Amino acid sequence: MTTLVWFRQDLRLRDNAALTAALQFGEPIVPLYIFAPDEESIWRPGAASRWWLHHSLRQLDLDLQNLGVALCLRNAQNTQAELLRVARECGITRILWNRRYEPAISARDQVIKAALSDAGFTAISYNSALLFEPWSIKNKTGKPYQVFSPFWRQCLSLPDPPEPTPAPQRIQSVATAPHSHELDELKLLPRLDWADGFLAHWTPGAASAHQCLQQFLTDSFEHYQSNRDRPALRATSRLSPYLHFGEIGPREVWHATRKFAQQNGQHTTWRRSHFLFELGWREFAHHLLFYFPDTPAHPLRTNYARFPWKSDSGTLKAWQRGVTGYPIVDAGMRELWHTGWMHNRVRMITGSFLVKDLLLPWQQGAQWFWDTLVDADLASNTLGWQWVAGCGADAAPYFRIFNPTTQALKFDPQGVYVRRWVPEIAQLPDSFIHQPWTATPEVLKSAGITLGKTYPFPIVQHDIARLEALAALATLQP
Numbered sequence: 001m002t003t004l005v006w007f008r009q010d011l012r013l014r015d016n017a018a019l020t021a022a023l024q025f026g027e028p029i030v031p032l033y034i035f036a037p038d039e040e041s042i043w044r045p046g047a048a049s050r051w052w053l054h055h056s057l058r059q060l061d062l063d064l065q066n067l068g069v070a071l072c073l074r075n076a077q078n079t080q081a082e083l084l085r086v087a088r089e090c091g092i093t094r095i096l097w098n099r100r101y102e103p104a105i106s107a108r109d110q111v112i113k114a115a116l117s118d119a120g121f122t123a124i125s126y127n128s129a130l131l132f133e134p135w136s137i138k139n140k141t142g143k144p145y146q147v148f149s150p151f152w153r154q155c156l157s158l159p160d161p162p163e164p165t166p167a168p169q170r171i172q173s174v175a176t177a178p179h180s181h182e183l184d185e186l187k188l189l190p191r192l193d194w195a196d197g198f199l200a201h202w203t204p205g206a207a208s209a210h211q212c213l214q215q216f217l218t219d220s221f222e223h224y225q226s227n228r229d230r231p232a233l234r235a236t237s238r239l240s241p242y243l244h245f246g247e248i249g250p251r252e253v254w255h256a257t258r259k260f261a262q263q264n265g266q267h268t269t270w271r272r273s274h275f276l277f278e279l280g281w282r283e284f285a286h287h288l289l290f291y292f293p294d295t296p297a298h299p300l301r302t303n304y305a306r307f308p309w310k311s312d313s314g315t316l317k318a319w320q321r322g323v324t325g326y327p328i329v330d331a332g333m334r335e336l337w338h339t340g341w342m343h344n345r346v347r348m349i350t351g352s353f354l355v356k357d358l359l360l361p362w363q364q365g366a367q368w369f370w371d372t373l374v375d376a377d378l379a380s381n382t383l384g385w386q387w388v389a390g391c392g393a394d395a396a397p398y399f400r401i402f403n404p405t406t407q408a409l410k411f412d413p414q415g416v417y418v419r420r421w422v423p424e425i426a427q428l429p430d431s432f433i434h435q436p437w438t439a440t441p442e443v444l445k446s447a448g449i450t451l452g453k454t455y456p457f458p459i460v461q462h463d464i465a466r467l468e469a470l471a472a473l474a475t476l477q478p
C-alpha cells in the first residue's frame with residue numbers, strides 16, 4: 001500500500017504532521033505538489049510569491065531526494081482530478097495533507113476530501129500551520145474574537161502546542177515514480193529580471209529558515225521589543241516568508257524560543273515575550289480570516305464600504321514606485337520592490353500614507369503588496385491593511401493619522417534606512433533627510449539635489465491631506 005503526501009504551504013520535512021503520519025505506516029510514499037493557481041480565487045500567488053515558491057520547491061525536492069524519493073510536481077487546472085490521476089497511477093490508498101485556512105482553499109479542500117472518500121481513498125488532513133486552529137479559540141459567548149489581547153490571553157492559557165517532530169532519516173519510494181513536470185514548466189519565475197536581486201537577500205528553503213531563526217534568537221531576541229520598530233536595524237526575525245510557505249512551522253518557532261529563553265534564565269516569562277506576542281498576531285490574522293471570509297476585499301466595519309475613496313492612477317503609481325517626495329515612504333516602497341519584503345513599521349507608514357494621505361482604497365495597497373511581497377499571506381495582509389485603514393478588527397482608528405515625517409524622525413532618527421533606499425538624497429544633513437523640502441537652496445545644492453528633478457516635491461501636503469481624510473471620515477457618520 002502506498003501513501004500520497006500532498007504538499008502545499010508546508011514545504012518542509014520536520015514538524016510536518018501529514019508526513020509524520022504517512023511514515024508511521026512504514027510503506028512507500030509519493031510526495032506531490034500541485035500548482036493550480038486558478039483555484040485560489042483572485043488571490044492566486046503574486047509574482048514575488050511565485051519566485052519564492054520556485055526556489056522553495058527546488059529545495060524541498062533536493063531534501064526529499066537526499067532521503068531517497070523525488071518530489072512529483074504537477075501543473076494542473078483541477079486539483080481534485082490531478083490527485084485522483086496520481087493516486088490511480090501509483091496504486092495509492094491514502095492521501096494525507098496539512099490544512100490551509102484561506103476561504104476559497106478550505107472550501108475546495110472540503111469538496112476534495114469528500115470526493116476522495118467517495119472514491120474509496122482514506123483522506124486525512126492535519127494541522128501544521130498554526131499554533132491554535134481557528135475553531136479551537138472562542139470567546140466566553142462562543143463567538144470569534146475581534147480584539148487581539150483577549151484572543152492571545154486565551155491562547156496563552158492553553159498548554160504548549162506539541163513539540164515538533166524530527167525529519168525522517170529515509171523515505172521509501174514507489175517502484176515506478178509518477179510522471180513529474182519539470183520545475184521550469186510551472187513558469188514561476190518572472191519574465192522580467194526584476195526578482196534577480198532577491199537572491200542577495202533571501203535563500204528560500206527549510207535549512208535557511210532554521211538558520212534565520214537561530215541567528216535571530218542569538219543576535220536579536222533579547223532586544224526585540226525595543227529595536228523591532230527601527231527599520232535600519234536587523235532586529236526582527238525575517239521569518240515571514242518561511243512561515244508563509246511552511247518551510248518552518250510556528251510550533252518550531254515557539255519551542256525554539258522557549259528553549260533559548262529558558263537557557264537564558266527566562267524560565268517563566270518566555271511565554272509573554274514580545275516575539276511570541278507578534279507570532280500571536282499571525283494566529284489572530286488566521287482566526288479573523290476564517291470567521292470573516294469576505295475581509296480580503298470588504299471592510300469588516302461595514303460602514304467603511306461607503307468611504308469616498310479617490311481614484312488616481314498617477315498618485316498610485318508614485319506610491320508604488322517610491323517617488324512620493326516623502327523619503328520614509330519612498331524608502332519603504334523601494335525596499336519592497338528590490339527585496340520583496342518591507343519592515344513592519346514601514347508597512348504601517350506606507351499603508352497609512354496610501355489610505356489617509358492619498359485617500360486611495362486600501363484594497364489597491366493590499367493588491368500591490370500581494371504581488372510584490374515574498375511573504376504575501378492572505379490572512380496577515382488582510383489584517384495589516386484593514387488595521388492601517390481603520391476598518392478592521394482591533395484596528396488603528398481612522399482619525400489617528402500617521403504623520404510620515406514624525407514617524408520617520410522617531411523610528412529612523414539618523415536617516416540610516418532612508419539613505420540606504422533613497423540614495424539620491426543621501427548627502428542631506430540629518431536635520432533635512434526626512435523633509436528635503438524644508439532645506440535651503442544652498443543645502444540642497446551642496447547635497448546635489450534639485451527638487452522636482454533629482455527628487456520629487458511631496459505629491460501631497462500632509463497637513464492638508466489629513467484634514468481631507470478627516471472630512472471624508474465624517475461622511476460615514478450616521
Ligand SMILES: Cc1cc2nc3c(=O)[nH]c(=O)nc-3n(C[C@H](O)[C@H](O)[C@H](O)COP(=O)(O)OP(=O)(O)OC[C@H]3O[C@@H](n4cnc5c(N)ncnc54)[C@H](O)[C@@H]3O)c2cc1C
Binds near residue numbers: 378
Ligand atoms: C499593511 C501591512 C501588510 C502586511 N502584510 C503581510 C503579509 O502579507 N504577510 C505577512 O506575513 N505579514 C504581513 N504583515 C505583518 C508584518 O509586517 C510582517 O509579518 C513582518 O514585518 C514580517 O517580518 P519578520 O518576519 O521579521 O517579523 P517578526 O517581527 O520577526 O515577527 C515574527 C513573525 O510574527 C508574525 N507577525 C509579526 N507581525 C505581524 C503582524 N502585524 N501581523 C501578522 N503577523 C505578524 C510573522 O509571521 C513574523 O514572521 C503586514 C503588515 C502590514 C501593516
